[in-house]
Amino acid sequence: MNFFKNSAILRAFLLAVTFVAVSCGGGNDPQPGGDFEIYLDFWNTTGRNPEIRFDEINTSREIKIDFSKTFEGRAEGSSFTTVEIDNFRIIDQNQNNYNIENITAYELRDGAWKKDIEFTMDFTQSEDISVVLVLDRSESLGEDFSTIKQYANDFIDKVFDDRSVVQMGVVDFADDVRSHPLTTNREDLKTYVNGLTQGKFTTLYDAVDLGIDMLQDSDSQSKVLFVFTDGSDNNSSPNVNVDYLLNRIKSNKDYTISSFAIGLDGDGGVDQSILTKLSGNGGSASFPKTIAQAKGVFEKFSKVISNVYSLEYLRNQQVIPRNTPAKLKFEIQTIR
Secondary structure (H helix, E strand, O other): OHHHHHHHHHHHHHHHHHHHHHHHOOOOOOOEEEEEEEEEEEEEOOOOOEEEEEOOOOOOOOEEOOOOOEEEOEEEOOOEEEEEEEEEEEEOOOOOEOEEEEEEEEEEEOOEEEEOOOOEEEEEEOOEEEEEEEEEOEHHHHHHHHHHHHHHHHHHHHHHHHOOEEEEEEEEEOOOEEEEEEEOOHHHHHHHHHOOOOEOOOOHHHHHHHHHHHHHOOOOOEEEEEEEEOOOOOOOOOOOOHHHHHHHHHHOOOOOEEEEEEEOOOOOOOOHHHHHHHOOOOOOEEOOOOHHHHHHHHHHHHHHHHOOEEEEEEEEOOOEOOOOOEEEEEEEEEEO
16 A cells, blocks of 8 residues: 555656656747736727726736826727737746737626637737946945946847847946947947946936936837946936936836836845836836846846837727726737
């Protein structure tokens, strides 16, 4: 009896080990992803002015999108409407990002979710991207600053390697704010980063403000602000604060910026609430404790930033009142 029981345990153990080995994979092979769900309301008050609002409560928490925004669409000919959803990413709590393989549409009808084959959600990966790296060079980084510069250069290489059309600029800050304009020349950027020198104070907000200006002037399909700091602002202009910056990032309909942040929190000088608040429109923030941990976050964010999707929902021109919207669900199948 014990022999058979032990054999069963051994077989279960070997099966578990085999499953883990297969799941973990190796090399650059795609890794198993997961299924995620987005829920949204759809209305079309005239038949030619479709709008969408995401349901943040029921949508998978890994979905990164501006949940406060209403996405407006347009009529296509005499029969269809489309709504485009930009800056769409799927990022888990460990800053891993996911690649979309397929999206299945459902609509709530008579209290049940019915698979929809007539109205669909298509997706495309954005190739044209502009990134501004906002880089802390204050004295508080000490000897770690040379390591941060190397991480920044690795980040530059990764983004340029992953996307065919890239513009990138750098805004660096300490007691003053300096910059390198958006360029397609990665070597110029890396040379600029290598030449950075440290200074006193932390002029974070003014630096972010300049980064927004640079992205505002870009005509790229996707725009990303990526901030690294190990401290809190103590030197910016009085009229430039976190609420002012957040308003600039989120409220302007002429340009949409996703913002990401790394706060090196080894000495506890980073205000996590501020950086989390500044990470908007599908962005996120991470707070490594050591310089070694920061390396992994730079690497993950380089993938996350360059992996952004645009979604397009296609539907007919049926009139749907705003106060009784259509309830929609989309199941997203992914790989990592």
